Amino acid sequence: MTSTIPADTGRRDRRRDRHDATKREILDAAWQMVRADGLNALSLRALARAVDMEPQSLYTYFASKHAVYDHLFADGNHELLTRFEQIEISDDPHQALCTIARLFVTFAAEDQARYELLFQRTIPDFEPSPESYAVATEVFSRGRSVLTAAGLGDDADFDLWTALVAGLASQQLANDPGGDRYIRLIDAAVAMFAEHVFGKVVPNPDTKA
Amino acid sequence: MTSTIPADTGRRDRRRDRHDATKREILDAAWQMVRADGLNALSLRALARAVDMEPQSLYTYFASKHAVYDHLFADGNHELLTRFEQIEISDDPHQALCTIARLFVTFAAEDQARYELLFQRTIPDFEPSPESYAVATEVFSRGRSVLTAAGLGDDADFDLWTALVAGLASQQLANDPGGDRYIRLIDAAVAMFAEHVFGKVVPNPDTKA
DNA sequence: CGGTTTTCCGAACGCTGTCAGGATTATCGC
């Protein structure tokens, strides 16, 4: 983090570093609050209190409340993107689908507020900025490329896939938050999907009841 | 509407009738507003303006803003319940599944605000009252009974089913509001599900690439 | 140190849901 080399160019940057650090601190506090009280319950006054500021001072770092949401949106997508990069995708199509489905559903189930922010339109007029949306698009295309690598180029198949995975995630959060009632259906769901799109019944010991 | 018979018991009821009529009028205005501006954008002051009242007068009819949401919640579930009762369910399991899936997804796609209210937790601290929740439960059990009639008694199968249908609905609203990009996948999705749970491959020309 | 930029805060505006108290209105028993 803190470089020991006092570079020539590092003078003007120090202010920017401090600025970004404070920004990060505010965002972390915001995450904590939305996780505790829900996405829509976030208040700038409470957020300022959490970071020991007056509410107006937040406007030094964020142009508006929506800008805070926007950075949280980008945060969440970056996190998901990182997980995509860290994970190893099998050559076996069925296995690859299982991996990616599990990745997404568990990611969604971890944090209700984050899920709402990233995948639902919970906040009245919020629309991600182009920069934040670009991250989301990157995540999306990564997921899509895994599907095509598995031999699924058809748009309808992909839409069906996203519907299936999104359904598992949303039901998990809505009907069994903190549990695994729908998470443990992932393998069966993927098997169902694979049977359908690959046309053949793939032997899968995990799906046996 | 206006009965010509001045019944003996109809004296004290007239007040109640007027009361309920105004309530209905307020709720209709509320529906209109949430449909136009989103569920969370509803304001009691704007609502009062729409029905030509002072904001405080609304409290004669509803104990709080949440109470308004609660009645909208019950409204929506009643509507869905009505559709369930009006529709004819085929004896053929596959056909029955198609019907019920189409019923639900189109219902969801019709009204984003209603969908959020009924099936997502968009409003910070809203929780339906026991009476309203009872309607939702009734809807749920109707859906479930159709599934069992189709020969699906397994809990996991039912959860997979709800996830699939909910996924189609949520994706339709999120990615193609007003369109039919996911609605037209319903038959394919049901076929996929039927193949999986009934164990046999049903001939379905639609899923061919 | 002087000058510049960044950060912070006091005050305020219009909005929100909600409560208390009184006036107005509609209904009831007679």
Place this chain on the structure above:
DNA sequence: GCGATAATCCTGACAGCGTTCGGAAAACCG
């Protein structure tokens, strides 16, 4: 129809919200 009663409505107000303005304070620069 009249007085009593209950339902309805409005005036006024409170605390909280996101946000803006203008100036003070602080940090940084040469």
